[in-house]
Amino acid sequence: MASQEIEALSAALARLPGLGPRSARRAVLWLVKNRERALPDLLEALDAISQTLVECETCGNVDTINPCGICADVRRDAKALCVVEDVADVWALDRARLFQGRYHVLGGKLSALDGIGPEDLNIASLIDRVSTGEVDEVVLAMNATLEGQTTAHYLAERLEEHKVRITQLAHGLPVGGELDYLDEGTLAQALRARRPVG
Numbered sequence: 406m407a408s409q410e411i412e413a414l415s416a417a418l419a420r421l422p423g424l425g426p427r428s429a430r431r432a433v434l435w436l437v438k439n440r441e442r443a444l445p446d447l448l449e450a451l452d453a454i455s456q457t458l459v460e461c462e463t464c465g466n467v468d469t470i471n472p473c474g475i476c477a478d479v480r481r482d483a484k485a486l487c488v489v490e491d492v493a494d495v496w497a498l499d500r501a502r503l504f505q506g507r508y509h510v511l512g513g514k515l516s517a518l519d520g521i522g523p524e525d526l527n528i529a530s531l532i533d534r535v536s537t538g539e540v541d542e543v544v545l546a547m548n549a550t551l552e553g554q555t556t557a558h559y560l561a562e563r564l565e566e567h568k569v570r571i572t573q574l575a576h577g578l579p580v581g582g583e584l585d586y587l588d589e590g591t592l593a594q595a596l597r598a599r600r601p602v603g
């Protein structure tokens with residue numbers, strides 16, 4: 406029977422995506438064995454993150470500065486806006502360095518089943534950004550899931566009245582696929598083949 410502290414750490418790690426109770430116990434065991442070497446780095450990194458992490462008020466990305474590094478980067482094309490469901494999608498697209506514009510994170514997708522409506526997502530702030538007239542193109546980069554595509558259609562309708570070109574990732578994406586899990590080749594192809602909605 407492990408101590409209360411070790412159990413608490415195991416339970417906390419077991420809540421992380423991709424880790425179950427077994428993997429969490431193995432991670433804890435490894436940390437206990439390597440505590441002098443591994444713990445200080447981990448503690449420092451966790452502390453730094455918990456102190457500095459903020460949500461970008463412009464795009465909804467998570468970074469250590471607000472506006473985030475992407476919004477603050479003047480070399481990026483302010484005329485192109487890529488709308489994604491989650492922060493992980495920004496990171497996936499930006500890791501591949503495929504898109505030179507800026508992003509807008511919805512914070513989820515429309516879902517009748519989960520009771521998530523337009524007012525629950527960062528849609529009003531998206532319309533605000535487009536209303537300034539500085540944006541020429543909005544790329545709807547939703548996941549190729551039913552709810553992702555429903556969200557894209559809804560956004561396309563809402564954006565229709567604005568003078569902006571609306572494009573969507575091509576359906577080279579696997580059905581049911583999520584951006585975060587795609588290889589860079591598939592992502593690149595889908596982004597290159599984006600096309601007008603409707």
Ligand SMILES: [Zn+2]
Binds near residue numbers: 464
């Ligand atoms: Zn930002």
